[in-house]
Amino acid sequence: xxxxVFQHVWIPLSATPLLWLAVTxxxxxxxxVIQKWxxxxxxxxxxxxSIAVVSAIVLLTRTTYxxxxxxxxFINFLLGPATxxxxxxxxxxxxxxxxxLHSIGIALIAGxxxxxxxxxxxxxxxGGTKDVALSMAxxxxxxxxxxxxxxxxxxxxxxxxxxxxxxxxxxxxxxxxMLHRLNIRDWRAHGLAAGVAGSGVAAAQVAARNELGAAFAxxxxxxxxxxxxxxxxxxxxxxx
Amino acid sequence: xxxxxxxxxxxxxxxxVLRELLSLPIPGPxxxxxxxxALLVCWQKTGTNRNIPVEVERTAETFIRxxxxxxxxxxxxxxxxxxxxRAEWLPILVGLVGSTILSVAITGFVMHWTSRTxxxxxxxxxxxxxx
Numbered sequence: 001x002x003x004x005v006f007q008h009v010w011i012p013l014s015a016t017p018l019l020w021l022a023v024t025x026x027x028x029x030x031x032x033v034i035q036k037w038x039x040x041x042x043x044x045x046x047x048x049x050s051i052a053v054v055s056a057i058v059l060l061t062r063t064t065y066x067x068x069x070x071x072x073x074f075i076n077f078l079l080g081p082a083t084x085x086x087x088x089x090x091x092x093x094x095x096x097x098x099x100x101l102h103s104i105g106i107a108l109i110a111g112x113x114x115x116x117x118x119x120x121x122x123x124x125x126x127g128g129t130k131d132v133a134l135s136m137a138x139x140x141x142x143x144x145x146x147x148x149x150x151x152x153x154x155x156x157x158x159x160x161x162x163x164x165x166x167x168x169x170x171x172x173x174x175x176x177x178m179l180h181r182l183n184i185r186d187w188r189a190h191g192l193a194a195g196v197a198g199s200g201v202a203a204a205q206v207a208a209r210n211e212l213g214a215a216f217a218x219x220x221x222x223x224x225x226x227x228x229x230x231x232x233x234x235x236x237x238x239x240x
Numbered sequence: 241x242x243x244x245x246x247x248x249x250x251x252x253x254x255x256x257v258l259r260e261l262l263s264l265p266i267p268g269p270x271x272x273x274x275x276x277x278a279l280l281v282c283w284q285k286t287g288t289n290r291n292i293p294v295e296v297e298r299t300a301e302t303f304i305r306x307x308x309x310x311x312x313x314x315x316x317x318x319x320x321x322x323x324x325x326r327a328e329w330l331p332i333l334v335g336l337v338g339s340t341i342l343s344v345a346i347t348g349f350v351m352h353w354t355s356r357t358x359x360x361x362x363x364x365x366x367x368x369x370x371x
Binding site: 027193197 | 245248249251252255265266267268269270272273274275276277279280281284292296297299300301303304305306307308309310311312313314315316317318319320321324328330331332334335336337338339340341342343344345346347348349350351352354355356358362363364365
């Protein structure tokens, strides 16, 4: 009986995008419900919850990541237009961004170098392999740039992609509370920090709450992507 | 709604084309973001009191509100890294947490410290907490 179900329901379904599209959407809605349950706490991140739920289902059903992604790629595609959409809060707050360009430049360079150097250094000190250390270097920028840089310097691009998203979730979960603790209550600082340290995932968290934060997050993602794509390959030119 | 989606996808396409033509090391959507930003700034500055169309603003808000969902398919890719994660979980975990926290703190601190004298009222976060 269960064999029959497997043959007539599971096999045809798992070949269409419908199944994994529904599972991904369902898991995210579940994540949102859980977050509401914890009265909107950033700790109950719907991104983290849904990645855990979907990963468990994919692993339990012995589905390969490739066949999962074949279905879920439609959701992944929308990341493009969503990144473009960050231009709207950016344009609306352009005067404030322009007035703060000096600060943005200094904070960007400080934060970007901190992320690259501390990531590589910690892995190296704790005895990680060179592959992992190099994969860690570009992890704080937007996933496509991070993967391209990782290939360039000899890291593992798929590991870099996973680190970029997990790091973004961490920045989204801990960032705001940590900056509050440091007595920083400024959307410019919160937005830029999210964009520089956590790229899209952390930016999404700030952007959903404040438009000015969204503008500075957009600047942070774009400029840090640019800076990292240029300096990381130069920094690791001689470590191959 | 549809016109705004067309605008976004059109800018993404423009970004991809620019990337290919100029062989830039930046992904198309990021170039497209700056392209649309420039377009919208020109739009705002050329007319007197011209605002971004409400439709564009609403569509952008919708995309941004659900941006978290869009990272899930790529995030599930972590399952294909099981071997490396098991073998080197300690350096990976400490490196990821440590460098992310340091980077958030340094960026936020420097930004706050260097800009604290300008426009602080507009940017102030009300005492609401998220945790």
